[in-house]
Amino acid sequence: MDLWFTEFHRDGVGITIKVKETIFISRSKYQEIAIVDTHEFGKMLVIDGLVMLTEADEFIYHEMMAHPALMVHPRPEDVLIIGGGDGGTARETLRHQRVERLTMCEIDEMVIEACRRYFPALSKRVIEDPRATILVEDAIKYVKGATDRFDVILVDSSDPVGPAKGLFSVEFFTDLRSSLKEDGIVALQSESPFYHADIIIQIKDGLEKAGFMYVNFYWAHIPTYPGGVWCWAMASDVYHPVEDLGEDVKKREPHLFHRSPLRYYDLHVHRAAFTLPRYMKEFLKRCGKGE
Numbered sequence: 634m635d636l637w638f639t640e641f642h643r644d645g646v647g648i649t650i651k652v653k654e655t656i657f658i659s660r661s662k663y664q665e666i667a668i669v670d671t672h673e674f675g676k677m678l679v680i681d682g683l684v685m686l687t688e689a690d691e692f693i694y695h696e697m698m699a700h701p702a703l704m705v706h707p708r709p710e711d712v713l714i715i716g717g718g719d720g721g722t723a724r725e726t727l728r729h730q731r732v733e734r735l736t737m738c739e740i741d742e743m744v745i746e747a748c749r750r751y752f753p754a755l756s757k758r759v760i761e762d763p764r765a766t767i768l769v770e771d772a773i774k775y776v777k778g779a780t781d782r783f784d785v786i787l788v789d790s791s792d793p794v795g796p797a798k799g800l801f802s803v804e805f806f807t808d809l810r811s812s813l814k815e816d817g818i819v820a821l822q823s824e825s826p827f828y829h830a831d832i833i834i835q836i837k838d839g840l841e842k843a844g845f846m847y848v849n850f851y852w853a854h855i856p857t858y859p860g861g862v863w864c865w866a867m868a869s870d871v872y873h874p875v876e877d878l879g880e881d882v883k884k885r886e887p888h889l890f891h892r893s894p895l896r897y898y899d900l901h902v903h904r905a906a907f908t909l910p911r912y913m914k915e916f917l918k919r920c921g922k923g924e
């Protein structure tokens with residue numbers, strides 16, 4: 634008997650992936666977590682019926698979640714990851730020699746534990762690297778109460794359903810801005826430009842209302858996410874994501890450019906990622922401070 638998994642993007646459309654076997658399925662305090670092995674994409678993490686990552690294409694998502702902000706900031710010494718319990722964004726962050734301390738704040742311990750067991754290639758680094766601290770906490774409360782200030786905050790959230798809903802609000806974006814040092818940068822996963830323009834508009838509007846000077850979006854292709862194209866926002870009061878990308882970053886992190894372990898990100902990709910298709914520029918122009 635063939636087993637297939639379908640994630641519905643809307644009522645009449647979705648992505649269907651052939652499953653070899655279900656490896657793990659459980660309900661945590663917050664959500665339903667499943668790990669299945671697939672024929673095409675290797676192991677896949679699914680939360681509340683939505684694909685979070687697959688072994689085959691996670692490198693694109695995690696490289697683009699972490700490196701653009703970390704390359705633009707001249708001294709990303711203190712980094713906070715919100716969500717990201719699978720460890721993929723932490724793995725990419727810890728490739729940067731300039732990162733001195735990494736805090737990862739994930740609400741759901743079951744995500745951390747399941748990924749530690751079934752996705753060691755993602756989670757190994759954050760467990761073994763002495764620069765990393767893992768907090769099992771609600772990030773919304775953490776950024777409200779935190780006295781620490783960060784150079785870079787990476788919001789590697791789930792889609793805006795369940796516990797992740799509050800991670801897309803103006804109040805949260807305002808608390809994020811207060812948790813950054815004066816020249817800090819935040820990058821947030823921002824959904825599909827084709828299916829979730831409303832969410833991207835909400836993020837742009839929210840980051841601008843929170844007071845960020847620069848709010849820009851960038852994109853990459855991710856075959857297993859809705860529409861195959863995914864977006865991130867980057868916001869800062871000081872750094873423009875392309876104009877302030879110095880070539881000297883190659884001297885600061887040479888191992889990420891010469892014989893690089895990266896498979897997607899480089900400085901050409903960085904600049905290209907901030908070039909948006911016309912339909913996206915159109916809907917961004919119509920909200921907040923314009924494009």
Ligand code: SPD
Pocket residue numbers: 683684685686694717718719720721722789790791792822858859
């Ligand atoms: N629709 C998928 C959105 C998932 C974004 N976060 C994925 C977490 C991987 N670290």
